[in-house]
Amino acid sequence: MCSYIVEKAKVSGSAKGPSGWMRIDTANVYFDHPYHAPLDHALAIDFVCEADGGRERVAVELSAASARELVSKIMVALAIGEQAHAAPAAPAA
Amino acid sequence: MSYNGMTAETVTFRGHNGDQGEAYYARPTRPGKCGGVVVIHHLPGWDEWITEVVRKFAHHGYAAISPHLYFRDGPGSPDDIGARVRASGGVPDDQVVGDVKAAIAYLRAQPNSNGKVGVIGFCSGGRHAYLCGCRLPEIDAVIDCWGGNVIVDDRGQLNAKRPVAPIDLSEQLRAPLLGIFGNDDENPNADQVNRTEAVLKKLGKDYEFHRYDKAGHAFFNTARQAFRPEQAADGWSKVFAFLRKTLAA
Numbered sequence: 001m002c003s004y005i006v007e008k009a010k011v012s013g014s015a016k017g018p019s020g021w022m023r024i025d026t027a028n029v030y031f032d033h034p035y036h037a038p039l040d041h042a043l044a045i046d047f048v049c050e051a052d053g054g055r056e057r058v059a060v061e062l063s064a065a066s067a068r069e070l071v072s073k074i075m076v077a078l079a080i081g082e083q084a085h086a087a088p089a090a091p092a093a
Numbered sequence: 094m095s096y097n098g099m100t101a102e103t104v105t106f107r108g109h110n111g112d113q114g115e116a117y118y119a120r121p122t123r124p125g126k127c128g129g130v131v132v133i134h135h136l137p138g139w140d141e142w143i144t145e146v147v148r149k150f151a152h153h154g155y156a157a158i159s160p161h162l163y164f165r166d167g168p169g170s171p172d173d174i175g176a177r178v179r180a181s182g183g184v185p186d187d188q189v190v191g192d193v194k195a196a197i198a199y200l201r202a203q204p205n206s207n208g209k210v211g212v213i214g215f216c217s218g219g220r221h222a223y224l225c226g227c228r229l230p231e232i233d234a235v236i237d238c239w240g241g242n243v244i245v246d247d248r249g250q251l252n253a254k255r256p257v258a259p260i261d262l263s264e265q266l267r268a269p270l271l272g273i274f275g276n277d278d279e280n281p282n283a284d285q286v287n288r289t290e291a292v293l294k295k296l297g298k299d300y301e302f303h304r305y306d307k308a309g310h311a312f313f314n315t316a317r318q319a320f321r322p323e324q325a326a327d328g329w330s331k332v333f334a335f336l337r338k339t340l341a342a
Binding site: 003004006008028030032033034035036038039040044046048054055056057059 | 135136137138140169172173175176177179180182183216241280309310311316317318319
């Protein structure tokens, strides 16, 4: 179905598109007909910077299963990374 | 069958409020008059499949035009513009009706026009086709392909851009209506299709509905896993039979 449902996540960081790097402040997330992926429905994420007008985007269209896999791996990467970075420095030999 | 030549190109047209936009226009190259069809794209935007549909109508002897309903949010590629429009909550119904009205006028102004123009839409465009059928008396035929939200069960979904459920305007429908639906669709689901038919029947409207088993949403769309070749072939045959009947000079 065509829906108008868009979940907006406030994010902070950068994304690289055809014209190079740009700052981003929003991820528009929706599950609907994709534009390009050969799927009936896709989990789409458009990374934009609304503060700069939101006219450029970095986009992905993922199958539902791969979107869930991505979410899972993001959480794993964050957990492992944060643990590693929080570990006390090894004592000097 | 002889080779059906056509010309297809992007043209400019004056849309709602006189705004200048772009549209994809295809017509047969053979001489003579023909009926016209306005093709309304779905929510993701003015994509490759919709231009294929426009050419399909030209192949079958009709002049067809698909206005880019999001041109005001350009410049940019149609997919980026579509994403922008989605993020801003879609386009207002009044603007779409105005753009379709202008596209109808564009077709009627061409020297190949026989004066008859139909409207077809897919998905959200199916809803737009139904809406335009109710609001534009100059339409000669309406084809709604699985238009969702013709019936709005959650009235909270109505807003400033889409203030009225098209079903509530059904009394104003003047042209014959063809409806094509997949029985596995969730929007519109089978119950909503039945209720839409019940309204049309009660109002004594000229309509025909075709429902397809083992088909869901967008089953004509060859670019999707939802494509169902047998059901789509039959559905297209219903579309062209309907147009032969309604758009003959």
